[in-house]
Amino acid sequence: MTDILELARQQVLENGKGLDEAQALECLQLPDDRLDDLLQLAHEVRMRWCGPEVEVEGIVSVKTGGCPEDCHFCSQSGLFSSPVRSAWLDIPSLVQAARETAATGATEFCIVAAVRGPDARLMKQMREGVAAISAAVDIQVAASLGMLTQEQVDDLADMGIHRYNHNLETARSYFPNVVTTHTWEERWETLAMVRDAGMEVCCGGIVGMGEMLEQRAEFAAQLAELEPDEVPLNFLNPRPGTPFGDLPVMPAAEALKTVATFRLALPRTILRYAGGREITLGDLAEKGVVGGINAVIVGNYLTTLGRPATDDLEMLAELKMPIKALSETL
Numbered sequence: 001m002t003d004i005l006e007l008a009r010q011q012v013l014e015n016g017k018g019l020d021e022a023q024a025l026e027c028l029q030l031p032d033d034r035l036d037d038l039l040q041l042a043h044e045v046r047m048r049w050c051g052p053e054v055e056v057e058g059i060v061s062v063k064t065g066g067c068p069e070d071c072h073f074c075s076q077s078g079l080f081s082s083p084v085r086s087a088w089l090d091i092p093s094l095v096q097a098a099r100e101t102a103a104t105g106a107t108e109f110c111i112v113a114a115v116r117g118p119d120a121r122l123m124k125q126m127r128e129g130v131a132a133i134s135a136a137v138d139i140q141v142a143a144s145l146g147m148l149t150q151e152q153v154d155d156l157a158d159m160g161i162h163r164y165n166h167n168l169e170t171a172r173s174y175f176p177n178v179v180t181t182h183t184w185e186e187r188w189e190t191l192a193m194v195r196d197a198g199m200e201v202c203c204g205g206i207v208g209m210g211e212m213l214e215q216r217a218e219f220a221a222q223l224a225e226l227e228p229d230e231v232p233l234n235f236l237n238p239r240p241g242t243p244f245g246d247l248p249v250m251p252a253a254e255a256l257k258t259v260a261t262f263r264l265a266l267p268r269t270i271l272r273y274a275g276g277r278e279i280t281l282g283d284l285a286e287k288g289v290v291g292g293i294n295a296v297i298v299g300n301y302l303t304t305l306g307r308p309a310t311d312d313l314e315m316l317a318e319l320k321m322p323i324k325a326l327s328e329t330l
């Protein structure tokens with residue numbers, strides 16, 4: 001039988017065709033003594049099909065906490081006892097956050113709200129906020145506002161939203177174990193509308209929520225079918241008070257195998273480190289950036305502190321990885 005990494009070298013690195021579900025599973029099942037080989041191949045794939053640039057993005061929460069949905073990992077759900085207070089951000093604060101994000105060299109500024117989907121008040125806040133940011137700051141604006149109607153999709157496209165984030169979170173077969181207040185298919189429908197409206201699609205999820213390796217491979221294949229422009233990869237950071245609060249933190253080697261496998265399944269996508277990597281990888285975060293990752297978030301995440309912006313920028317400088325410039329992405 002051909003070794004999976006030899007096969008992937010030919011299929012993914014040489015021909016640019018991502019791993020299928022069964023092949024992804026083989027990579028996830030590799031023993032720890034093959035981890036460095038796997039990371040090396042994923043790095044070569046990323047350099048060959050994406051190039052050396054790293055996309056830097058900032059994120060701000062316009063509405064935090066009090067969400068009516070029950071995503072079991074999320075401390076922003078109003079249904080759990082997790083200590084996140086409900087709060088709204090005003091327009092001057094949004095512009096200031098965009099300005100600080102742009103100052104780090106970031107090209108993408110994502111406005112996030114903890115909602116099932118936007119209401120009229122949030123859509124109005126978005127229209128005013130995006131207009132104010134566009135007038136004051138040279139940065140592309142992305143949004144993550146939950147599930148959308150066609151009218152809302154059209155409105156966001158009209159406002160000039162460049163990229164829309166909506167995570168499928170996990171494999172279709174595991175989703176009912178994670179969320180019961182809406183379906184995976186509802187999420188998929190929003191993503192299809194977003195793509196059809198011409199916005200870039202950002203869609204990823206969280207690994208380490210108790211899913212089997214088979215389901216992690218299934219998720220990679222489902223993302224590949226969606227063909228998102230960007231995939232944010234989170235590792236579960238078990239939050240007190242949430243139903244997943246007592247799950248174990250994923251071992252670092254497993255997290256790195258996941259990063260590299262997702263890169264091999266999605267050779268051309270922007271693969272972004274999102275939440276949970278500090279607790280999962282600690283100082284090994286660098287290994288992911290030379291194992292397939294080509295985007296990072298600067299500054300704080302939504303409800304937990306990330307590393308300071310400068311730490312990541314220093315890491316990229318040490319790795320001699322240039323930050324993607326705005327002009328290249330327009």
Ligand code: SF4
Binds near residue numbers: 067077
């Ligand atoms: S993940 Fe989003 S939709 Fe789910 S509970 Fe958290 S804020 Fe709400």
